[in-house]
Amino acid sequence: MKSLFTIFIVFLAGPLLAVEPILPIPDSIPHDPQKAELGKQLFFDKRLSKDDTLSCESCHFLDKAGVDLVPRSIGVGGQVVKRNSPTVFNSALNFRQLWDGRAENLEVQIEKAVVNPKVMGMESWDVLVEKLAAVDSYKTAFQTLYGEPINAENIQHAIAEYERTLLTTNSPFDQFLKGNQSAISEQAKQGYNYFKAYGCVSCHQGANVGGNLFQKMGVLKDINLRQGLNTDLGRYSVTGNEWDKRVFKVPSLRLAALTPPYFHDGSVATLSEAVDVMIEYQLGRKVPEDHKSAIIEFLKTLVGDLPKGTTQ
Amino acid sequence: MKLNVLLISILSLFAIALGYNYYQNYQKINQEGYLSTLELINDLKQVDSELNTLMLKSRYGLLADYDELARQTVSAGNKLLEIKENNVNGYLDDNKQLQDLLKEYTEQLELKTDLVENFKSHNAVLRNSIKYAPPLGDQLIDMLEAKQPGSSNLLKTVNQALYRWALYTQRNQAQIIQTNVNGVLDLMPLFDDQTPLLEYNAHIIAVVDEQAQTQRYLQNALDINTRSTLDAFEAVYIEHNLSLQNKVAALTNYSLVFGLLALAIAIYLVWRLRQTYSKLETKVQERTRQINAAYDELKDSQQQLVQSEKMASLGQMVAGIAHEINTPLGYVNNNVSIVNGAFTSIQSLMGRLHKVYDEVATIPRNKDALNKSIVNLLKHYRSMRNEEVLDEAKELLDDSTHGLDDISSLVKNLRSFARLDKQTIEFFDVKVGINNALKLVNSVIKTKNIEVNNNLSGSVLLKCIPSQLNQVFLNIITNAAQAIPELGGYLDIDSIIDDEKFIIRFKDSGVGMDDETKSKIFDPFFTTKSVGEGTGLGMSISYKIIKLHKGDIVVDSEFDKGTTVSLVFPLEIVVEADAEVTDYAQTI
Numbered sequence: 008m009k010s011l012f013t014i015f016i017v018f019l020a021g022p023l024l025a026v027e028p029i030l031p032i033p034d035s036i037p038h039d040p041q042k043a044e045l046g047k048q049l050f051f052d053k054r055l056s057k058d059d060t061l062s063c064e065s066c067h068f069l070d071k072a073g074v075d076l077v078p079r080s081i082g083v084g085g086q087v088v089k090r091n092s093p094t095v096f097n098s099a100l101n102f103r104q105l106w107d108g109r110a111e112n113l114e115v116q117i118e119k120a121v122v123n124p125k126v127m128g129m130e131s132w133d134v135l136v137e138k139l140a141a142v143d144s145y146k147t148a149f150q151t152l153y154g155e156p157i158n159a160e161n162i163q164h165a166i167a168e169y170e171r172t173l174l175t176t177n178s179p180f181d182q183f184l185k186g187n188q189s190a191i192s193e194q195a196k197q198g199y200n201y202f203k204a205y206g207c208v209s210c211h212q213g214a215n216v217g218g219n220l221f222q223k224m225g226v227l228k229d230i231n232l233r234q235g236l237n238t239d240l241g242r243y244s245v246t247g248n249e250w251d252k253r254v255f256k257v258p259s260l261r262l263a264a265l266t267p268p269y270f271h272d273g274s275v276a277t278l279s280e281a282v283d284v285m286i287e288y289q290l291g292r293k294v295p296e297d298h299k300s301a302i303i304e305f306l307k308t309l310v311g312d313l314p315k316g317t318t319q
Numbered sequence: 320m321k322l323n324v325l326l327i328s329i330l331s332l333f334a335i336a337l338g339y340n341y342y343q344n345y346q347k348i349n350q351e352g353y354l355s356t357l358e359l360i361n362d363l364k365q366v367d368s369e370l371n372t373l374m375l376k377s378r379y380g381l382l383a384d385y386d387e388l389a390r391q392t393v394s395a396g397n398k399l400l401e402i403k404e405n406n407v408n409g410y411l412d413d414n415k416q417l418q419d420l421l422k423e424y425t426e427q428l429e430l431k432t433d434l435v436e437n438f439k440s441h442n443a444v445l446r447n448s449i450k451y452a453p454p455l456g457d458q459l460i461d462m463l464e465a466k467q468p469g470s471s472n473l474l475k476t477v478n479q480a481l482y483r484w485a486l487y488t489q490r491n492q493a494q495i496i497q498t499n500v501n502g503v504l505d506l507m508p509l510f511d512d513q514t515p516l517l518e519y520n521a522h523i524i525a526v527v528d529e530q531a532q533t534q535r536y537l538q539n540a541l542d543i544n545t546r547s548t549l550d551a552f553e554a555v556y557i558e559h560n561l562s563l564q565n566k567v568a569a570l571t572n573y574s575l576v577f578g579l580l581a582l583a584i585a586i587y588l589v590w591r592l593r594q595t596y597s598k599l600e601t602k603v604q605e606r607t608r609q610i611n612a613a614y615d616e617l618k619d620s621q622q623q624l625v626q627s628e629k630m631a632s633l634g635q636m637v638a639g640i641a642h643e644i645n646t647p648l649g650y651v652n653n654n655v656s657i658v659n660g661a662f663t664s665i666q667s668l669m670g671r672l673h674k675v676y677d678e679v680a681t682i683p684r685n686k687d688a689l690n691k692s693i694v695n696l697l698k699h700y701r702s703m704r705n706e707e708v709l710d711e712a713k714e715l716l717d718d719s720t721h722g723l724d725d726i727s728s729l730v731k732n733l734r735s736f737a738r739l740d741k742q743t744i745e746f747f748d749v750k751v752g753i754n755n756a757l758k759l760v761n762s763v764i765k766t767k768n769i770e771v772n773n774n775l776s777g778s779v780l781l782k783c784i785p786s787q788l789n790q791v792f793l794n795i796i797t798n799a800a801q802a803i804p805e806l807g808g809y810l811d812i813d814s815i816i817d818d819e820k821f822i823i824r825f826k827d828s829g830v831g832m833d834d835e836t837k838s839k840i841f842d843p844f845f846t847t848k849s850v851g852e853g854t855g856l857g858m859s860i861s862y863k864i865i866k867l868h869k870g871d872i873v874v875d876s877e878f879d880k881g882t883t884v885s886l887v888f889p890l891e892i893v894v895e896a897d898a899e900v901t902d903y904a905q906t907i
Contacts, residue, residue: 028383102389206447213386
């Protein structure tokens with residue numbers, strides 16, 4: 008009984024003792040500025056695609072919150088890719104990359120995107136390396152910065168280094184977290200409380216407000232009841248585990264206010280609608296409209312400053 | 320010697336093999352890599368326990384975000400990768416046990432990561448429902464109680480069980496909920512708005528399911544004994560490194576032993592070398608002694624030879640001298656005996672004179688006897704006078720005195736020549752030396768009717784060992800005399816002096832020499848004379864003597880025509896030359 012009591016106390020006291028579930032975005036992630044600068048050139052370089060038509064930036068517009076604002080991006084040769092492009096901003100804060108988390112880190116994501124026939128469509132990394140090695144500036148830059156000839160690993164690393172600089176710091180909400188009570192509106196504060204109270208924060212927590220765990224679509228209501236979102240089996244295609252059906256990486260909500268359409272297939276056009284889907288299928292309850300709009304107001308405060316020099 | 324080479328070869332081969340082996344093993348010891356791997360193992364342990372703590376914190380609501388948990392799982396994967404890449408010189412390849420343990424840990428970590436991910440997902444859902452369901456249940460209970468007291472009993476049971484299950488995982492509580500789930504739905508008719516009840520139903524199912532799942536994943540994750548795998552890996556890893564170090568240490572010891580062995584062998588080799596050396600030295604000493612003895616012997620025999628050459632010269636000389644003495648001695652002897660005859664006649668005269676004296680002195684005087692004695696005396700005197708006995712005797716005595724003078728002169732020469740054994744350096748008149756020598760071989764010269772033209776004009780004083788030069792002169796003149804045939808010939812002797820040298824030339828009209836003889840003339844023991852006449856050392860010794868005086872002997876000879884021997888002396892040994900000589904030289 009005593010242990011039960013202890014746990015009870017802990018359970019109740021826990022939320023009181025616990026720090027806020029959402030953390031400010033760190034000012035920076037360790038990186039080499041020169042390599043990041045080299046990575047930036049590569050990020051904007053269309054030679055990374057098979058027919059020199061696409062660069063990373065073609066789908067991750069830096070002036071459009073790191074997305075292309077379409078349900079699913081158009082890859083090389085006009086092909087429509089499988090899933091919605093998530094923002095490149097704060098992507099370094101995600102515990103894995105891609106919707107199904109099949110890329111352990113940014114480097115792997117870059118590796119996969121370049122040779123994905125529907126995305127950049129390169130035949131192989133060897134071909135790309137050869138292509139870029141013919142560019143004198145790259146050849147010398149890699150030799151200088153990496154002390155070795157340009158290769159797949161250092162290309163991936165350079166781009167990843169650049170992406171590590173793409174953090175949206177100093178958001179109103181982060182300022183609020185750091186103690187500036189007037190940084191966000193009362194409604195947004197209320198929205199944050201609802202966000203916690205309704206359980207959104209169970210998954211959308213941490214510095215990136217998500218992006219650090221997998222979750223199933225439709226934990227409290229069968230997602231099959233909604234057309235569209237049910238077809239993609241998500242992480243199941245990676246692991247083959249039954250439980251992983253329709254499991255996706257919980258996306259970051261940091262720039263959610265700026266990056267419609269929503270979900271892995273981009274099938275939901277507005278933030279309001281997306282919140283509805285989440286409330287219905289993930290929280291399994293009804294939320295009053297005013298609560299919902301407060302939550303949306305809160306989500307808007309998560310948007311931070313775009314880092315300097317993110318445009319070409 | 321062959322043993323040495325073999326030993327050195329074996330040593331070298333052994334050293335190379337040992338060195339190579341040592342290098343190979345030493346290379347494997349990368350202490351830095353080893354330590355950093357140990358550090359990584361420790362990091363992994365820490366990450367592991369951190370993961371467990373974080374999961375428990377998340378489970379019991381002490382941690383609201385997954386950032387740290389996500390970071391730790393990523394970190395664990397990275398560190399494991401680092402350990403694999405850190406595989407210093409194939410550490411992991413060498414040791415099957417390490418490979419197996421690392422593989423086991425890799426699998427454990429993959430599984431654990433998977434379980435953690437699942438835990439996170441389910442815990443999130445559970446967290447949501449557990450927060451929402453019980454208070455909703457309380458609301459529903461209140462609503463039912465207000466409407467119909469006692470109707471909420473089932474709901475109360477369920478909600479209590481929900482609290483208990485949520486807070487304290489009890490299987491039976493879960494069963495209570497599960498068995499009553501349908502009963503909860505049966506309460507639907509009692510509600511006007513059925514939505515909350517349906518929500519409640521969904522959430523209690525979620526709580527039961529998710530609680531079980533969360534607990535299961537948590538427990539499974541905690542149950543994976545990654546810690547003991549890491550401990551075992553660490554232990555084996557340390558042991559592996561230790562054994563490698565021991566191996567190297569052993570090799571170091573071997574090297575030391577080998578070094579000592581090599582040193583011993585080197586010392587042995589040096590000892591042997593020394594041994595050989597000292598043997599060699601003894602041998603050398605022995606040989607040196609032998610050589611010295613042989614040299615002494617040779618020197619002795621050379622001296623003997625020189626002596627015998629001297630004796631030979633002396634023999635010839637003595638023969639000549641005997642002849643020289645013999646001739647005057649002969650006629651002196653003859654004269655003396657003739658004079659002796661005259662003396663008898665004088666004695667007889669004197670006797671008759673004495674008779675006359677006696678008769679004169681006899682008183683009374685006997686006249687007849689006196690007359691008779693006087694007549695007798697006068698008769699004898701007359702015959703003596705007629706026979707010119709006294710004149711002849713005087714003549715003979717004069718002649719004998721001349722002969723004795725000759726002998727005396729010869730003896731005097733001989734005494735001068737006796738300086739042969741005197742080895743002191745003196746001032747020596749060349750002319751005197753040559754004249755002496757000529758006198759000593761006079762008999763040969765006379766016998767062969769050799770015309771000697773001694774053109775040495777003036778005198779030259781040489782700083783030299785006179786006896787030695789005499790020997791040379793005698794040798795050359797003797798040779799010349801011997802070379803001149805019985806029919807006679809000439810020997811011209813002259814001298815030249817100039818700014819650089821003083822030359823004495825002996826030119827004979829002898830038989831001369833052919834080229835072969837000429838080429839061997841200074842060789843010791845070379846002689847053309849019959850046995851007993853010469854030792855073959857004369858010219859050889861002469862050559863040596865002249866060389867000793869810093870001079871030179873030049874022999875110019877033509878077969879059947881004659882030979883010219885020139886003695887060339889440097890001016891430095893010429894002490895004094897009278898004007899005549901100098902003038903003569905200037906006329907050349």
